[in-house]
Amino acid sequence: MKKIMTGNEAIARGAYEASVHFASAYPGTPSTEILENIGQYKEIIAEWAPNEKVALETVIGASIAGGRSLAAMKHVGVNVASDPLFTFSYTGVNGGSVLISADEPGMHSSQNEQDNRNYAKFAKLPMLEPSNSQEAKDMIVDAFDLSEEYDSVIFYRTTTRVCHSKSIVEFGERQEIAPKKYEKDFHKYVAVPAIGRQLRHTVEDRMNRLKTYSETSKWNYEVDNKASIGVIASGMSYEFAWEALGETVNYLKLGFTNPLPKNLIKDFCDKHDKVYIIEENDPYIEEFARLESKNIIGKDLFPYTGEMTPDVIKRCILGQVIEGIETNTELFVGRPPTFCSGCPHRGFFYELGKKRKKIIVAGDIGCYSLAVGEPYDMMDWLICMGAAYSTAHGAQRITNLKSDDNRRLVAVMGDSTFFHTGINSLLNTVYNGGNTINIILDNRTTGMTGQQDNPGSGFKLQDDSAAIGDIAAICKALGIKHIRKVNPNDLALVKETINWALELEETSVIITDWPCVLKKKYKDEDLDFYKDMWKTKDIVIEDKCTGCKACLRCGCPSLIFNADTKKTSIDANTCVGCDVCLQICPFDAIVKEGEHE
Amino acid sequence: MNKSIKLVGVGGQGTILAAKVLCSALINGGYDVKMSEIHGMSQRGGSVSSEIRFGDKVFSPVIEKGDADILVSFELMEAARSIGYLKKDGILVLNNHKINSMVTLNGKIKYPEGIIEDLSSKVETTVINGTEEAIKLGNAKAMNIIMLGALVKGMKLEHLDFEQAIKDNVKPKFIELNLEAFKIGLNK
Numbered sequence: 157m158k159k160i161m162t163g164n165e166a167i168a169r170g171a172y173e174a175s176v177h178f179a180s181a182y183p184g185t186p187s188t189e190i191l192e193n194i195g196q197y198k199e200i201i202a203e204w205a206p207n208e209k210v211a212l213e214t215v216i217g218a219s220i221a222g223g224r225s226l227a228a229m230k231h232v233g234v235n236v237a238s239d240p241l242f243t244f245s246y247t248g249v250n251g252g253s254v255l256i257s258a259d260e261p262g263m264h265s266s267q268n269e270q271d272n273r274n275y276a277k278f279a280k281l282p283m284l285e286p287s288n289s290q291e292a293k294d295m296i297v298d299a300f301d302l303s304e305e306y307d308s309v310i311f312y313r314t315t316t317r318v319c320h321s322k323s324i325v326e327f328g329e330r331q332e333i334a335p336k337k338y339e340k341d342f343h344k345y346v347a348v349p350a351i352g353r354q355l356r357h358t359v360e361d362r363m364n365r366l367k368t369y370s371e372t373s374k375w376n377y378e379v380d381n382k383a384s385i386g387v388i389a390s391g392m393s394y395e396f397a398w399e400a401l402g403e404t405v406n407y408l409k410l411g412f413t414n415p416l417p418k419n420l421i422k423d424f425c426d427k428h429d430k431v432y433i434i435e436e437n438d439p440y441i442e443e444f445a446r447l448e449s450k451n452i453i454g455k456d457l458f459p460y461t462g463e464m465t466p467d468v469i470k471r472c473i474l475g476q477v478i479e480g481i482e483t484n485t486e487l488f489v490g491r492p493p494t495f496c497s498g499c500p501h502r503g504f505f506y507e508l509g510k511k512r513k514k515i516i517v518a519g520d521i522g523c524y525s526l527a528v529g530e531p532y533d534m535m536d537w538l539i540c541m542g543a544a545y546s547t548a549h550g551a552q553r554i555t556n557l558k559s560d561d562n563r564r565l566v567a568v569m570g571d572s573t574f575f576h577t578g579i580n581s582l583l584n585t586v587y588n589g590g591n592t593i594n595i596i597l598d599n600r601t602t603g604m605t606g607q608q609d610n611p612g613s614g615f616k617l618q619d620d621s622a623a624i625g626d627i628a629a630i631c632k633a634l635g636i637k638h639i640r641k642v643n644p645n646d647l648a649l650v651k652e653t654i655n656w657a658l659e660l661e662e663t664s665v666i667i668t669d670w671p672c673v674l675k676k677k678y679k680d681e682d683l684d685f686y687k688d689m690w691k692t693k694d695i696v697i698e699d700k701c702t703g704c705k706a707c708l709r710c711g712c713p714s715l716i717f718n719a720d721t722k723k724t725s726i727d728a729n730t731c732v733g734c735d736v737c738l739q740i741c742p743f744d745a746i747v748k749e750g751e752h753e
Numbered sequence: 754m755n756k757s758i759k760l761v762g763v764g765g766q767g768t769i770l771a772a773k774v775l776c777s778a779l780i781n782g783g784y785d786v787k788m789s790e791i792h793g794m795s796q797r798g799g800s801v802s803s804e805i806r807f808g809d810k811v812f813s814p815v816i817e818k819g820d821a822d823i824l825v826s827f828e829l830m831e832a833a834r835s836i837g838y839l840k841k842d843g844i845l846v847l848n849n850h851k852i853n854s855m856v857t858l859n860g861k862i863k864y865p866e867g868i869i870e871d872l873s874s875k876v877e878t879t880v881i882n883g884t885e886e887a888i889k890l891g892n893a894k895a896m897n898i899i900m901l902g903a904l905v906k907g908m909k910l911e912h913l914d915f916e917q918a919i920k921d922n923v924k925p926k927f928i929e930l931n932l933e934a935f936k937i938g939l940n941k
Contacts, residue, residue: 160776160780320789320791322786322787395814396812479819483834483837484833716858
């Protein structure tokens with residue numbers, strides 16, 4: 157059977173064919189759809205974990221117990237999971253195990269462009285890099301065999317274009333493999349120093365054996381086009397190179413990239429007048445190849461940043477710049493992403509914005525990072541998942557030292573980020589007697605990545621029987637005395653609550669409790685609680701609208717201001733009736749539909 | 754010779770479904786096909802695009818500046834934003850429909866004027882009132898398949914089995930509507 161699939165769908169298909177027993181992930185672009193698709197296979201136990209470290213640890217346990225197991229995460233997620241990863245490298249596996257790192261050259265949806273191939277080298281792990289969906293599937297199947305043969309977790313590195321582009325995949329047969337037997341093995345799995353010192357040698361032995369494998373791996377091969385110039389590439393860069401240069405060069409395609417095949421690379425370089433190494437981000441292959449060969453052109457020609465798309469390759473090697481039709485920048489304006497109509501973050505940030513001069517806002521990763529833009533301007537910094545509370549605490553400590561600065565730190569993060577790594581940050585604040593104001597924007601889902609479930613949503617990846625983590629109870633258990641829960645669409649209540657928190661000298665928490673407008677699944681008890689949710693739209697009584705534009709300050713995309721008539725109207729197709737604009741209007745010109753004469 | 758097709762619009766306009774139907778017909782027609790999407794912000798009012806490349810053997814799934822044989826824009830301003838991707842002798846198929854962005858909604862900046870005049874003076878352009886036609890058909894969302902029909906005409910792909918591709922990719926109750934929509938586009 158043949159099907160056009162994204163790389164992420166193909167990875168899931170590969171996991172099914174390889175008889176994977178257990179898979180875990182925390183959502184993150186561009187990796188999210190791997191677990192969403194694996195979850196469709198009833199043969200695989202698939203779970204969302206609260207963070208990447210937990211995901212990898214569950215996978216390690218599954219492997220030790222004898223199951224084939226897989227963890228998937230975006231590149232920065234590997235930072236979170238790196239602690240268990242480095243020791244998992246020492247212990248090795250029982251059931252085969254794969255860690256998928258989805259990197260982001262070009263940073264389409266990420267805060268940095270780290271090249272995680274360095275992790276494979278750093279943690280001494282065998283690495284595979286697919287170039288298209290067929291390879292994405294086939295390499296996963298092979299990865300589990302390699303993992304068991306070489307007793308190591310496989311570092312499977314993919315990138316946005318492989319994850320999200322579609323190409324044709326020929327399916328294979330599913331192997332039916334039962335979990336292996338588990339027998340207690342103190343000298344393999346208990347990484348105390350005495351055993352770690354032994355395992356340290358095991359790791360070097362393994363890497364030496366893998367050096368031999370790399371030379372003959374089916375994933376490393378030459379393509380001979382009878383040319384005098386060579387190109388070495390891996391991953392999507394290989395496809396881009398073919399597109400740009402076609403049959404004018406010979407190729408050394410590398411799919412197994414740690415350890416790199418020393419002899420293959422040296423022989424290939426020796427055979428050619430010159431060799432271009434085309435790779436995105438770091439000179440990972442280049443630095444290795446330069447130890448053996450001198451006729452190499454790499455980052456001295458190609459950029460370190462962004463994707464190595466065919467236009468970049470053509471520009472660098474051939475000096476070609478392809479001109480399209482001239483763009484007239486006066487004919488279009490920006491289309492910045494914004495909070496959806498009915499987004500529960502809107503009301504909160506509208507009220508918080510009135511305190512802008514009295515506060516410093518520590519941001520975090522999630523939809524609420526959109527508050528960085530107009531009209532909110534509600535973010536002083538954003539570092540990584542879970543950092544809002546901890547960076548705010550550090551900043552408040554220093555601000556408190558200054559006699560001429562009495563600003564308060566407000567830290568904002570969502571429910572999924574709170575469960576990810578926010579809890580420990582908040583524990584630190586209250587433990588150390590901090591006086592920051594900590595917001596949990598609880599919209600009952602993981603919004604930015606496409607409404608995945610989390611420990612507070614009531615649903616799991618594969619069914620709806622999940623326990624619900626009670627955020628207020630967790631905060632209370634951490635030792636926080638000042639906790640309030642508010643409906644963020646009730647502006648008077650939000651305002652009063654922010655004022656309450658600003659008066660406090662101790663750690664406080666405000667939980668905003670209203671669901672994401674895109675949330676797909678609700679428990680019956682949720683529907684009882686949110687009973688008046690989005691029943692009646694809001695409308696403008698045109699005669700009463702003075703054109704003052706006060707409502708526009710809430711930044712709702714359903715509000716349309718007509719510059720000719722100087723009146724606002726509400727787009728009935730997108731308004732859900734959250735009532736934020738209705739409460740802002742100073743002239744009572746906005747009302748619930750059907751509630752005016 | 755490989756061909757490149759770029760569909761652009763605003764989140765929610767159905768570019769992804771149109772691209773899916775197109776890919777389906779191309780694969781059944783025996784072509785190698787690759788497709789690329791950039792998503793993530795689509796539900797939050799951002800610009801979206803789908804890129805389809807097909808031929809005997811396709812390597813890159815990405816369309817670069819000056820590389821598209823046809824640009825199909827589901828929205829007026831998005832055509833102007835993406836026109837640089839079109840080859841100088843490429844074809845523009847344009848839905849004559851405006852969707853405001855945050856900056857034009859709140860009255861700070863006016864929605865740009867003169868887009869059709871400017872673009873049609875630079876490149877072969879087919880303007881379609883796709884949204885209007887779809888509303889006449891009874892469902893504004895069918896605009897995407899009207900645009901697909903016009904794309905198929907522009908790329909001379911009429912020999913492929915689009916009826917089957919629509920049946921394979923559209924919910925049963927919308928098949929008739931979309932077959933009608935496709936015909937409208939094909940006759941533009």
